[in-house]
Amino acid sequence: MSPGEIYLGIDIGGTKTNIGLVDTKGTVLAQRRIPTSTNAHCQSAEQDLQSIIQGTQELITELNSKPTIRSIGIGVPGTVDRSLGEVVFAPNLNWRHVPIRDFFAKTFDLPICVGQDTEAAAWGEFLFGAGRDMRDIACITIGTGIGCGLVIGGQLYKGRFGTAGEIGHTMVEKAGLACNCGRSGCAEAYASGTAILKRFREAVQAGQKSSLLQHMELDKITTRDIFSGAKAHDLLSEAVIKDAVEYLSMALTNLVNLMCPEAVILSGGISQQRELFVNPLIEQTYARMYSVLVDKVKITTAELGTNAPLIGAAMLCKDPSYQGSMGKEGKS
Ligand SMILES: [Zn+2]
Known part of the structure; x- marks a missing residue:
């Protein structure tokens, strides 16, 4: 250039x-x-x-x-x-x-x-962000859905039929929740922003209590509100987010073990939630991954933002x- x-x-x-x-x-x-x-x-x-x-x-x-x-x-x-x-x-x-x-x-x-868009984000982070000077990275976008761009050997990797990186649709549960893709048990059905909101609403409809409902109507609550609720120690908000982190950590572990990247970069709206989401996600993924990789693979947040x-x-x-x-x- x-x-x-x-x-x-x-x-x-x-x-x-x-x-x-x-x-x-x-x-x-x-x-x-x-x-x-x-x-x-x-x-x-x-x-x-x-x-x-x-x-x-x-x-x-x-x-x-x-x-x-x-x-x-x-x-x-x-x-x-x-x-x-x-x-x-x-x-x-x-x-x-x-x-x-x-x-x-x-x-x-x-x-x-x-x-x-997920491969574009990965390419951006690879060239100018958290993945610069590296060769193999995975960049996970955690937002409305869960996507992933892969850079392998310094170039984007999409696989033979162009869909590589669908980490949101890797299975984390046998006979699990229905996913938008038409299958069930996918990580996205537990850990995306949409899934967190859906699971919170369903739990309330099934009779579980949440302090958020003292000053908000159920159909007005957003994913962001659930994070605020968890910060204020609302038990249901905490439980839904904790579950999301746990399931996503399984998907990340599988990705790391399969791909052996230099770094996993977390981006997207939910990656802004440091204490409640990103920190426990990183901790659990290190605790689960193939032990040889623990002190080698870097798990970090994106640097280029939106x-x-x-x-x-x-x-x-x-x-x-x-x-x-x-x-x-x-x-x-
Ligand atoms: Zn799916």
Whole structure:
């Protein structure tokens, strides 16, 4: 990379899309967030993409000097066919088979890479965050769902059929709770933000008491409230979170034992919950993992914050594993 080069990153989320221009050091030079609509099929995907393109063009004109953009990287919350540059299925957006790269190529004559948001976050942390100077990392996103991006041997790893890293759907319980994926017993059904909320509500509906209900209605309670409840020693909030930590620690242990990474990096909204979630999660994972790895594998939190998927997306075309998947191939 030569100095002065700029990369365009787009992180498409369930409710908002984060668009940014990023330099070679991973610094976001300009960015804007626009709403993403999530209520219809391909028709609305096109409208969303059109407003993202418009937002991108406005962002470029906002910069004083006209930048030379080298490539575009797009992260989406779903399964992607990177060779086609297509979103295969993004449940939170209700997108199926959206040819996102072709759509952008009508406006931008540049290499364009499309990947999953979790791999973009992992790539961002690998290049500029908690995983820099490492070779093999796993970056876990703990939020509405539980995702994971893998960097192996210095490049993103997605497996033969593009779905590697689905740690949220690794099994942690025989005949366990139903998961959004249609199976049961998955880590995500116990430990995601959505699962914590769902399990809390179900416990209350089954007759368990919670002090949160003294000043809040059950259907208004959020995952964040449950963490506040646990801080204030509400027993039900504490129990649901403790269970989530325990199940996720099993999934992390399995990941570490299988992959032997240098670091496991925890990102996403719930990774902000240090005392109640991250600290016990790290402690339990070390207590469970293959003993040889205990003093070797680092488990830590992400450094790039909410911009990790944006910064990583901007750099996707720099990942060797994307060679041949950019539409128009990059020169660098
Ligand atoms: Zn699942």
